[in-house]
Amino acid sequence: MSDATERMSQMDALRALHAVRHAGDVIITSMGAARDWMVLGAGPLDLPLVPSSMGTAPAIGLGIALAQPHRRVIVVNGDGAMLMNLGSLVTITAAAPANLVLILADNGVYEVTGAQPTPGSPAARADGASVDFIGMARAAGFRSLHHWSNAGEWERHIAHVLDGPGPTFVLLDVARVPGAVGPRSPGPAPARASELRRRLTPQGDGSEASYPRTP
């Protein structure tokens, strides 16, 4: 969690993404982001990762991005989940898929379990300092790095950020949601997986691939 004093709401952050995403994008969301994304309306190629193994959303996104190199894959992860699998930053840059965007929504807490601070939050650290997610991503090899706290700034830049060559890392400072609950699965996971694979494979009826962008 950065020490930014201004924070956007996660819903506003996701609303901006929802407005500019392409029909052919795959959007993978985890935990609180999955809950809010489903409120906004998940598309047929989206994967609200419920149920999940916490921390694996970036890895699943990497797999889809490698299998579908002409389709943009956007993962929205939380800071608690990111801390659980920091090595995925290195795994992603090792494979270097140009079509993968990893968005980290940082609120500093394990929101759905009662807002306990993560070890990366100043509130839980002996020195009271923030961990530097942008610095970590840079050190892991990301070259496309972005950081916003203000929803308006995020909205102004999001299309440009998503259209650039990846892998891309975006840090968004988001506000905590008091009393937030975890996401509910929108349906049986095996059937959702089968349907997503069918839509993504050449024989499927998924929307046209979205990356690279064409004029």
Added chain:
Amino acid sequence: MFSGDEMAALFTEMGITHVVSIADSTIGPWHPAIERTDGLRLVRVCREGEAWAVAGGLYLGGATPLVMIQCTGLFESGDALRNILHDWQLPIFSVIGYRSYLNQTTLPGDTCLVFTEPVLDAWRIDYRLITAPAQRDEILAHYIACRDASRPGAALIAEGKA
């Protein structure tokens, strides 16, 4: 037991597109052959739990991945494989190195020999224990059976040193 070229040829025959792996002293030497084989891509991960998730994503995207890790990594990666293989029921096949099986002098009392097969059973992974090169085709047959039944499976490869 097997050379890298033999394993790469086997994976090609299986129709594998991506091998998601972390090296050990048996598996690692296979990596170069996999990398130079047309049609196969080696995806290196940092921990084994990632391997199941990357493979799951590859499968969802239409690829035919395989996870290749040591049994110690199997122990590490339980929750990720539970989610991918059982929650989402993605039929990921794996090749798992069985540390110390063929040489129990390097690490006397290695508990890999105690826990590996019970853990595979606990995770309901249908596996075949491979202890000799002559069983090469048994791996292929087991893979085909698992693929056709759309269920996960594994080849447990006995390793000769820790």
